[in-house]
Amino acid sequence: MSSQHHLHQPSDNTETRVAVRNKLSVRIERQRRKETLNTEAHVRELIRDAEGAIVGDDETDRRAEELLEELHLYLWHDPERKAPTDGDTLPADARYRFKQIHRQFQAGHDIESRTWFETLVSVAKGLNYVEAFTDLTQYAPVRLETLNEQGRQGNVETATPIGRRRIGADDAADLEDRAVEITHSSCDHILAVALPRSGKDSTITSIGMNLWKEHNYSYFSILDDGRMETPMVSIPNDEDAIQRNLERMGQEPEAFDAEVFVPAMDGIPSHLPANFKPFTIGIDDLTPHLILRLAGITKSDANTEQRIKQALDKTLERTGEVTELVSRLQVYAKEMDATIEWVEKGDDSVESKSVQYHMEAEDALNKAAQRLAHLAGEGLVASPSAETNIDMASVIANQEQAAVLCCNFLTQGQEALKYTIMDLWLRLIYQARDGDMRLPRVCLEIRELKNIAPSKLADVRYKETIKTLRQTIFFISTQGGSRRILMLGSTQKLNDVYKPVRSNMATKILLRLGEEEIETLDRSYNFSNEQMRQLSEFDIGQGMILAGGEAYWPIELRGAPCGLGLGDRHWLDRYGLAWGARVRESEYDGWRTKHGDCAYWVDLTENTVVTDGSVPEVGTWHLLPEDFDADLEPEAVDQEAIDAALERRREYPVKSDLSLEPTSFGDRQRDLSLQQQDRDTTLSEVVEQHNIPEAVAPWLSKEAPTREQLVAACRAIDEHDDLARQADIAEHIDWSRSNLATHLSKSESLKKCVTKSGGTYELTPIGKRAAEVKWKVVMEELK
Structure with a gap:
């Protein structure tokens, strides 16, 4: 062979x-393994x-005695039976019975078929030919790809x-050769398709748990249809059917360690589990692009984004207020004229230059301002x-x-907002991974x-909002993999999902389907x-x-080890x-x-002991005296005893x-009063100049008599202890007690200014500052 081709040829x-x-x-070992597998399949x-x-x-054309004789000889000559190893699993009684039957077999005596068959099956199980007589089928594992490269x-x-x-029982395949490995090295997206209640959500959650637990992914679940399904990942699975499925897989129910993020807005219940975390989004996490997306604007030019960037930068340099x-x-x-200034260096000098240009009015900025004001x-x-504020990174x-x-606590009329929040989350996740x-x-x-x-x-409500969100999903389906964001999605029908999105989900899992959907997929x-x-x-x-x-x-498919949605049971009951x-x-x-007849019961909402003979309300988390380690008297029940009782009962x-x-968010109300400022002295400048707390800044927009009485109330409390x-x-102001009570309960009035301690009213730090501000001077500057 010529030397010029030498490098292209194989070598030892x-x-x-x-x-x-x-x-x-290797060849001999492979051949022996093949023979062994053929023997096991034949047995x-x-x-x-x-x-x-x-x-x-009727389908069997051989007599039982012929089959039992052949089976007997295969098992009798098995090397593991003749020379047991440390891993021998053949029970001693089965080994003894087999030897007895073998003596009868050698002597030519008749052997009762059922007894003979039972013994042979026991021996076959002990020699690992079969796992279970009731199901001779073999199963190869389905796993996620194990990554061992740097960084993953x-x-x-x-x-x-x-x-x-x-x-199949008579298949001579090596199980590892038939094992299925789902690749995710490039974060190929996965889509499960199935009829309702056929396991699609369970399947993607199950996959997600393994990615989180064993492959070092961070797990995000962002879409709940209002039934509080996704927060259930915090509890172990409590469905009988899935628990039986997990048992077949040799596994147990298992919960995620999860934080459930809820928008810090009106509608949050007064009490929630401790893993629920209210959040807001700081404007310092927003970009011009995100601000436009919040406003539902998907197309913009560089000039628009530059104006927003300038407004955002100036705001963050100064007050940072919305x-x-x-x-x-x-x-x-x-519409305005703008000037751009820059410096050019010459050979021996530095020259300042500038250029002026005209900027047309921009509706997109007005729309963005209105949307931000609404969200604030x-x-x-x-x-x-x-x-x-949430820090997505x-x-x-x-x-x-x-x-x-979890956006399920939004009040009526805010349903469209949850799609905006999802969009923002997706963008922040992408932005963090990209950065x-x-x-x-x-x-x-x-x-x-x-x-x-x-x-x-x-076919959807809130078309404009969802159109914007759909575009974000499409963006992640095309660009997310390169940023190592893997989407796990589910749907009832493949064609119901936006085609550019479903086409980018490389791995499909098809579960129980209707005839029409099967024909569509075909x-x-x-x-x-x-x-x-x-x-x-x-099935x-x-x-x-x-x-x-x-x-x-x-x-x-394995069912989700964690909890899923159940239509017949309240989510909070299952948490408890x-x-x-x-x-x-x-x-x-x-x-x-x-x-x-119990002497007491413990209300776990406030960890209080109830001894008045009342009955817990439906949905109330509670404990009974029998749940404690000893016969505790009511006065002896403390936090340590409660924690121990709860742990024992899990x-x-x-x-x-x-x-x-x-939660402290249940009765919160917020108002945001905004005025377009054409003059040099803006509202934010006045707030900053006079060090007015953000919580009382809305007072500037109230009627003068109301504002004066709010200030008078603060000063009265400050002067009297x-x-x-x-x-x-x-008695010290011009309001009735009922009018005062109304303002004490409102966040934009006195709620954040006044507190009660030791039986008397006193001011919070916000209230003290409100009492000190020279409000007449402030209002004069705003005229």
Whole structure:
């Protein structure tokens, strides 16, 4: 061979004799393994046929004695039986009975078929030919790909199966050769398709748990249809059918350690589990592009974004208040002349230059200002200093805890806002991953993807809002993989999902489907007759995986180890039961008959002991005396005893703190008063100049008599330290007690200024500053 082709040819890495020995060894081992697998498959086939012959199955053409004799000889000559190893699992009694029967067999005596068959099956199980007589089928594992490259390692050597692939009893295949591995090295998106209540949401949540637990992804769940399904990931699965499925997989129910993020807006209940976290979005996390998206504007030019950037930068340099940003956007939206200045260096001099140009009025900025004002008024957007602001990079970095977005507490009339919040979250997640590739990979679980990425906008409410959100989903479906964001979606019908989105979801999992949907999918995938038959016969939880141009079936998918939605039970009741509490789920549970003679019960809402003979309300988390470790008297029940009782009562471990806590957001109201400022002295400048707290800045927009009485109330409390009743305060101002009480309960009035301590009213730091401000001077400057 000519030397010029030498580098293109294969070569041995060792001496020839070593290479020969190694290859022969591999070939011989492979052949022995093949023979072993063929023998095991034949033994399973003999067991199946022998069973049929014993019960008189017409499909078996051999007599039971013939089959039992052949099966007997295969097992008798098995090397493991003749030379037991340390891993021998053949029970001693089965070994003894087999030897007895073998003596009869050698002597030519008749052996009772059923007894003989029972012994042979026991031996076959002990020698690992079969796992279970009731199901001779073999199962190969379905796993997620294990990544071991720099920056994307998993934390397990062998991934936990997320399903199992059925292999026929007489199939001689090696199970590892038939194992299915779902690749995710490039974060290829996954879409599950199934009829309602057929396991699609369970499947993607199950996959998401493994990505989170074993492959170091941060887990996000962003879409809930209002039934509080996604927050249930915080509890172990409590459905009988899925618990049986997990048992078949050799696994147990398991909860995520999850934080549930709820917008810090009106409508939040007074008490929620401790893992619920109210959030706002600081304007310092917004970009011009995000601000335009919030306003529903998907197309803009560089000039528009530059104006917004200038307004945002100026605001952050100064007060950082939303009111100032809105005012600046309104000013920059007008027709105006602008000047650009720059410096040029010459050989021996520096020359300043400038150019003026005319900027036309820009409606997009007005629209953005109005939208920001609305969102700030609702409580979603806040100044950078707000304690509730979410830091998305930190949420992603906290890989130990899953993140669930829950917008189900929004009040009536705010339904469209939840889609805006989802859009903002998706953009912030992308922005964080794009800006810092050292952050963990992101798994983005979206149930019923069609609701936010529909193929037809005519079928949805809030068309403009969802159109904007659909565009974001499309963007992530095309660009998310390169930023290591993997989408897990589910839908009832493939064609219900926006085509550019579904086309970018490389891995499809098809579960139980209707005939019409199977025919629709067949037009895209050209299924074989056997595949069509299998698809039409799947039960709940069974499916086919389409990945890498291959189809894998039949697959039994693992149910989600964590909780899912249940239409018949309240989500908070299930939280309480998982936490270890007792919960009355119905008025007809016979509580008084069962527990009416108890000396007390413990209300876990406030951890108070109830001894008045009353009955817990439906939905109340509580404990009874029998739940405590000793016969505790009511006065001896403390937090330590409660915690211990709850932990003992939990069926499975719970990773998140689910104890009930007050939210302090339940009765909150917010107003945002804005005025377009054409003069140099803007509202924000006055607020900043006089150090007026943000909480009392709305007073500037109130009628003068109201503002004067608010200030008078603060000053009266500041000057008197013995005001114990609202009537005492009212004596020093021109308001009645009832009028005062109304303002004390409102956040934009006196709620944040006044508190009660030691039986008397006193001012908070905000109230003290409100009393000190020279309001007449402030109002003169605003005229």
